[in-house]
Amino acid sequence: xxxxxxxxxxxxxxxxxxxxxxxxxxxxxxxxxxxxxxxxxxxxxxxxxxxxx
Numbered sequence: 001x002x003x004x005x006x007x008x009x010x011x012x013x014x015x016x017x018x019x020x021x022x023x024x025x026x027x028x029x030x031x032x033x034x035x036x037x038x039x040x041x042x043x044x045x046x047x048x049x050x051x052x053x
Contacts, residue, residue: 009051016042016049 005013020042028036042049 012049012051 019038019040021038022041023035023038
């Protein structure tokens with residue numbers, strides 16, 4: 001990540017990166033498949049975050 005960003009913008013991008021992960025396998029097992037995928041999954045090409053520069 002480039003260093004020429006404000007701290008707030010970096011933190012928003014870091015949070016979005018953390019949210020964009022798949023859910024762990026133990027969660028699928030613990031919920032007996034009721035939770036099987038991440039509904040907040042986002043692709044960097046066509047789902048934009050709306051963070052201005």
